[in-house]
Amino acid sequence: MTSLADAVLKQRRISIVKIDDTHYNNPIILLSDIDALSSNDEKHPPCKDNDLKNKPFTKTHKNVLQQLQHRHPNLAAWFLYLGFLSALAFMAFQIHYALPTPVSSEEGATIDPLTGQYRFSEENVRKVVRYLSEDIGYRVVGTEQDQETQDYLIRELKTFKEQAQKQSARQSGEKIDLGRVATAQVPPFPKFDMWVQVADGSHQFDFMSKVVMKMYTNMTNIIVRLSCGPECDKNAVLLNAHYDTTLGSPGAVDDALPIGVMMELIRILSQRPALKRNSLIFLFNGGEESLQDASHSFITTHELRNTVRAVINLEGCGTTGPEILFQANSRPMIEAYRKVPYPHGTVMANDLFATGVILSDTDFRQFVDYGNLTGLDMAVYKNSYLYHTHLDLDEHMEQGLPQHLGENTLALATHLGDDVDLSEGMEQTKDVVYYDIFGQFFVSYSMDMAIRLNIAIGALAVLTLAIGASQTTLRAIISVLLSLAAALLSPLLSAFMIQALGKSMVWFSHEWLPVVFFGPIGAAGMLSVQLAFHNKKSGYGLNELHTLSAVQLFYVAAMAVASYMQIASNYFLAMYSLFSTMALLFNHRRMVAQRKAGKAKASGIDYATYYVASGIQTFYLSHLGFSLFDLIVPLTGRIGVDAPADAIMAIVTGFSVFSFNPPLLAFSHRFGRASLRRIIVWLLCVQMVVLLVGMALISPYNTLHPKRLFAQHLRNLTSGESLLYVAHADPGPFYAPYITQVESLYDTKALFKSGSDNPGDWKAIYPFNQFLDSYIFDTAPYIRKHTTNTTLANSDTPLTEFIRSPPKLVAENVSYNPETGLRKLTILCTHPNYIWTVTSFDAEVVSWSMDLDVPTKEKFRYVVRNAGGYRTDGWRLELEYRANGPNDKLRVELTSMETEGFGRDIERELEGSGDIGVMRKLVKARPSDVSLTYFSAVLSNFDL
Template identity: 50%
Template sequence: MASLKQRYANGMNLKESDTTVNKLHLDNNQKATRSAETIFERILSPKTALSAWAIFVGFVAFFLLVAYGGHYTLPNPVVEEHNPVTGMPQISEANIRRIIGYLSEDIGLRVSGCRIKEIELIEEKAKIARARGAVDLPKIDTWVQVGDGSHQFDFMHEVVMKMYSNLTNIVVRLSCGPECDQNAVLLNAHYDTTLGSPGAVDDGLGVAVMMDILRVMSMSPAPKKNSVIFLFNGAEESFQDASHSFIVNHELKGSVRAVVNMEGSGSTGPEILYQANAQIMIDAYKKAPYPHGTVLANDLFATGIILSDTDFRIFRDHGNITGIDMAVYKNSYVYHTPLDVNENMESGLPQHMGENVLAIVNHVANQADLSKIPELVNDIVYFDFIGLFFVTYSIATATKIHIFLVVFAIVSLSIGASRPSIKSVLSIPVSFAAALAGPLTLATLFVTLGKPMQWFSHEWYPLMTFGPLSVACLLAVQYAVHDPKASSGANELSVFSGLQVFFTVVLGLTTYAGIASSFILAMFSFSLTAALVYNRTRVGTQKRVNGQVDQVEVNGVDFISYLVASTLPTTYFASVAYSLIDILVPLTGRLGPSTPVDHIVAGLVGLVSFLVCPPLLAFAHRFGRPVLLKLITALLVAQILLFLYTLVVLTPYDHMHPKRMFVQHLRNTTSGETAVFLAHADQGAIYDSYISRLEDMFGAKAVYKTSKEDKDDWNSVFPISEFIDSFVIDTTPYIRSQTTNKTIAESTAPLTDLIKNAPRLTTEDVSYDPTAGLRKMTLLCSFPDHIWTVITFDAQLKSWSLSSAPPSAERFHYVIRNAGGYGTDGWRLDLEYAAAGPEDKLRIEMISMETEGFDWRVEKERELEGTGEIAVMRKIVRAQPDFLALTYMSTVATVFNL
């Protein structure tokens, strides 16, 4: 018994010992927890101004880095054409780049149609696979379309009438048979290039991605619901002629229900979804593994701010087709220049575009209901969140969400969580205005000092050039409105609440206006309201009236509330800001010398400074006016130093971020003049040393002409001519000095008299109706050895043979451009116009480009017979500085009275 009792006692002692040990462990854990909580609270409740600002800025920087990583990360390139595990075909960047290399390096400049041999190889592989028993592969049909036509193309407020002849499209269809052929999704990319560019991205990338998708899908099970049409179109750079030819004339046009258009205007970063017009296609885009798109881009494109256009417009306007428009946009410094080469394309970009488009097309081909043409709409909200996922909903849903957010904000006001004042609310838009005014003033100073566009050579330089002053100005407003009679916490809460009211009111206004991109404001409104409600639980104190709790009083802002207010909107808007900067900064290099690009970019920096983290305005009050004054002073000192650095050290251009110049050797057979026109497309420095060097080489002084003065001389690139000013150098002295023919050297006859095969206009079937006062004629144009003829005239047209009616019943200035495919050297046009009599002739000016003289690899241009080697363009190209990107051409102009 004793031993049992002892054992029992020992057991009890053990249990007590265990309990003691457990209690010790618990105490230690609680101490550790309290210690961790203390550290955490110290981090998120800093007591000194320096530590608080360091932590606040650190968190904002963290959000920016998160957004940066999600925004710019590209997938790893895939080498194998087949998945090594499943054996199924897959998108291969190596294969895409091989095709791009063939297009941009082996072929190079591509201004006319040709058969793409790669398609024939794909067809052959599919036949071999079928012969081996692969019975579920898609049926492949091909067409080579050669077409003529016309259409009206309005661009930059100018009306351009387009004619085209002998243009080539290559069309491939994959289907499961007749049951799939009634409805189709169209993939489109163009294989032609603009003058002087190898077109690796624009649009060799789109073509190569389509080729690889065609390879993958041709070796995969056939589409289940809808066929897939691949349109390799041969003329986009001439203002979307080949896409028009397809959607108006091709036998498959009636089956197309949706389009996926692929374009390129940069060379790095992910491609963006920047136009969409139907829910069914936006839902398809949700299947993309790497989504990158926002309705904000759609809204910006609709404003005309982005001076660009794609085949998407043609399919929408002439085919009533829904779809999505995707383009590479980052680093558009290389766009339409000789720098658009394979080696400048970022690794992972072809893989990104290829996998995205394949996923979209597979979804549409196998699951989407295209039995009816989807309704074209512009009332859809869509956006990706830093590339992680894609969100889409209707404007109607957005309206309901935004109404809820307004109610949420009102509730926060009613419970005392939000405590704005009239002064704090008004200080927000004033701060925004100040954030804009500071950089705009600085931009004026740069321009006045003759140093425009000093920030141009890198996308982020404007943030350095204008950013500190912008932040200092918005904080200066808060310094001015800080109430010294109230506590810092009260000032802080009042401005925090003012931010909530401001963003909620603006959200309501933009929602009422039906602006789809108002979802960004919704993020700010929601986050600020949620932060204020959370803040109430953290720092609110119960106020008793007659012994009972009457309300909760809030007189400050908890540090964590700033995280609640900033995490979502700052992270998201940072990714938006990256896109805006990537698009707009390089774009300023081609907006024309009269566009105030310094002020545009300065305004962009002001917008970013204000929106990237609005709670900064409230946080500025946390430690009172003295600390805020020190911060403003530090920012102003930094701005002065950066201003001097930008002014003295930075240069606007370098080899990879060049200044664009258009060079034209124009020979006017009517006036006899031969001259070089050197046009620049931005406000940056002209570099007089280069012009002076050319003056010395050609033995003539340059004359400066604005776009208004020399508009007609640049009709070859109309309407781009609206955005360029020129230096004009007479080349006649140089040509005469170079000739070995003494008769020509000593003659005063125009050198243009020696031009052979100059473009000509003639007429036939000319008649006059005196009763109606109308003169009719048929214009016949011949242009051997030339391309892209443009005619201009003023007339009151009654009718013509173009497919669309004359754009005006009154006298009008007409510009008609013709694009011809390979081997085309003529066109005809019937006209009927108001005339005073049978001899009231039509004055027509015609200009056209020579087929030689614009390829970046060709060192010759058309010679004047007997003059020896004049090599005007060769001289210009060899003399160009490294920071210039030249687009050059040789043209012939003539005035006809017919």
């Protein structure tokens, strides 16, 4: 039977390896070359039933053919290939999100049975995290909780110091007892030094296109140094994390987790033999969320600053997954990262962060700008939906995450302290390419090496042209370029539809949902281009060969341009170029072998070639893609009300669809125009169903993926108004029912105002105020109605008159020089029980007492933010500006934030008004799918 079937099916170019002779009624056909099932050859379409009617086949033979036809071999090839790609993505997912097993804090578990040394314990870290984020809570600079945190850290660190001294004394005693035995020499334990720095200072902090002048008062740092002695103290590695939090968050991951990691490192390293080469300095920095004041204070004024040669900055903006190395600026530090057990980082993150697209910043900036340091910036970044929200709690921090961050940091610190010469070769550079390979290995090399490798890859690509392995046409090249454009732009149609139906950001609740909402139409768009450019006149397989060759040429050209521009991220393009070239060489060898065997009449693409072309590319792109979507999707929840979030995610998804597997462009030609047309129609149908069903059933926000709202109770001492502002920070829907609910809470109607209408309304959180549109509620009627003070209830006096001890500005030492036209004064601000003052004024400033240059000699809108430690009651600023005369006073607006209300059920009331709780009422009525950042502030104007 086998020979008969071969004879019959030969016209379809199918080589049958085996038919199960014992089951004739259900034959199993194993194909040695699925490529032969292609109906790509338009001149030889697949057999139809009518073609068989007049053939003299036996019933058995006809059953074989009908069975084969029934199985739709072209679909089998599609599903097999797509299944392979899906398997690659699934494996990448499993590897990408893998975390180490946590180590408990039990005594036996914390000792390594092989070395006898202390191990890093996740449970010890979580104890610190829980105490900071739950027992203390919101640790905003200048609040009582800020002081509680300092006291706790100092107390715990002193305990570690005492334990280390006892261990060192015990070890010294053992050395004395065993001193006569040469082999009993034990390395010394580290010297444990500790400082508490309290300082004033100033610096310019430009962020999000805004210029901010920063002043800080009584800013606190806690510093620990572990060293082997004077020789080690000459060169130090700085490890930094901040213990303060932002306004709306208890900060379990941001940044209690890194604080806990550093505490655990000190516990371990202080009871091990001292590192032999360099000292380690641990900076527990007290003011990062106030715009990096404490790190600036350390690196510009502390006595240890000149010994620091490199920095490791630890941050957190997510709650799950591995930490990532996202900034690095020197070759030695990048090479040191190779020593970590769980590497995760890519220069692509470094390049992306440098563009400013990511609206965030870290203390790393201060160490680089003011200390000229090189180092590594590492952060937890996955599931950043909870970043800077009330949900940043230990219970939402994934098991294994602290272990991952801790073991990596411990390995880095140990290697840098023991083995790296920090006295030379630590220059800043961006000319380093680095990336991890699926979290298992870390690769780094210079930009010069990258260019040499790229030249070699380019030469290999030229070879494919020379031997005919690569055979492209202008038509195919244009089709690839247009397919990329279509993949990028066609998802915008879905974005426009989502916006038109009022369902903006419907994909927000999960990082993978944008792929569902924008992926099908992106794929349909790029395949539609291939359908339009499919050449009916090309012989068997040439459409595929031309397109795959065009894909190769596209990436080789992109690699060349990126190399010329010295873009370190070009390794990604080099990888695509290399494996496209390898696939074409593999295919050429297969085609030559088939022609020699008489199995192929012309050039084409062997089915196995697609697996060679796709294997590494798709596997690695999936690895990168998970990071990309984990980073960008949650970020859209805080990019501002005017940002085109739907369009951004549509384009990002389209690019990912194209990059996931570029050889699909060639594969789409394999079964002819009719098959390709059906696939496009199917994708469009899927897209329409997804949009309609998704928009009907899915909400963009839920409890663990909340919408971010900002609320402030602003009392304007100049106008006498008491207003509640409620704003959002993304372009997603701001539910009318919620505004109605707030209106009913205070029995008043809301007034809408965009951020551009009055940018001063949110000056307390400048420069973030530019992102906010607000609903404004007059709270005065509510307060008068609910106060227990009848005089206050019936008075027409503005409620702001009853605010006790408001912040004030006064001018001292005022003088005017008529010859120069310059007016000088000292601005004195007093703000007892208020924090985070923001002073703004228009002036042509000539000089001031801040330790930074005046940014311009022209008239300019200055905004000066001041942050101070607990019980900091004021500040002063000397100023000289150009005036029109001695009475040309300076008009200054002052906004100050109240200290109460940060995570605790307390609120400052008007004097004599009773317990009204305007802000408390709003917080308690917060919907479960909303995260609320809230505070109260006063605003007033002064003529100085």
